[in-house]
Amino acid sequence: MPGSGPVSAPLVLGIETSCDDTACALVDGEGRVLSSVVSSQLAVHRPYGGVVPELAAREQLSAWPLVSEEALARAGVGWERVEAVAATSAPGLVGSLLVGLSLGSAFAWSRGLPFFAVHHLEGHLYSPYLRAGEEAGAPAEPVPAEFVGLVVSGGHTSLYRVREGAIETIAETRDDALGEAFDKVGKRVGLPYPQGPRVDQLAELGDETRSPMPSLAGTEELFFSYSGLKTQAITAIEKLEAAGVECVPGAGEPPFAQPVLDLLAGFRASAVRQILDRLTRFHRRAPFERLAVSGGAAANRLLRRALPEWAAARGVELRLVPLVYSGDNAAMIAFAALRRFRLGLTDDPLTAEVASRRALGTTGTP
């Protein structure tokens, strides 16, 4: 842009196709979400009990024209108004990622627009600062220079410290992610994919004290681990079955027996306790003032009830991702790109590459 005045932030078209959702969003330079469209492939994958990568990539491509046109229409802008493009480049399913990154980079290159290849977790990390509900349509909350970010999803359970744009990984899961453990336990009782939200819902009907599941790790370590708890829950289900309790009610989901609901409640309580426990350990070790919690599993009801209390007891300012932006979406990708724009970090649309795995902080992040 000619002249020496400050360059205003662009209207960003965000694209997120890292797994089984096709998402497109328009976010303006102040972080206002003008539109956020997410098309789910649930019906396609449900018969298989999980995401089938080849089907996911094919569905991404066929969903894109409608999803992108819908996002532009809802925002009330045409393609010519887009000033920058951001697409998720990693981590995720390579075939799915390739669809979004190729479409986004081709569009940006053909129009000479700035392009941002965004790490999926970087999208989640800043998403608690997006506004929704009654605040929808307002500029995003300014992202503080320093905060601790917790991302809990189907693939990750990670704690980060963000300082002046630099992202430092504090802890990650050594095995299963939080959402993944919910999915696997739910699958064992016959729930359809994605099982996490249903397990959470069913756990509301149970009494955790009738089926307590102690958290296993008793050290001062910060890492997360959910595979032990998942196995505990599955073993407990097997014991109930051996005692004659029907644990897999089957198609149509007739009501679950009370002992199963209690077991799910015990599992969920232990899973959430582990999150609070790690936050407490880290806060004791290195007190922090702000916590931003995001990711699909940040929709968990118990977690959302427990975190405000945890934060208030320590004087920590908490930002819980709005429910509409907890699962995968493209508004968070466009928003992360705005932060990159301010740091002067753009990517070359001709050389940006996808990766199924990539540590956060290795690509262009200062």
Ligand code: KG4
């Ligand atoms: O962020 P996300 O949409 O996709 C990934 O990046 O993984 O997260 C999806 C994950 C799934 O494992 C899903 O079961 C889990 O988040 N999830 C939940 C809840 N809602 C979604 N897990 C526990 N409780 C919930 N309410």
Ligand code: ZN
């Ligand atoms: Zn995600």
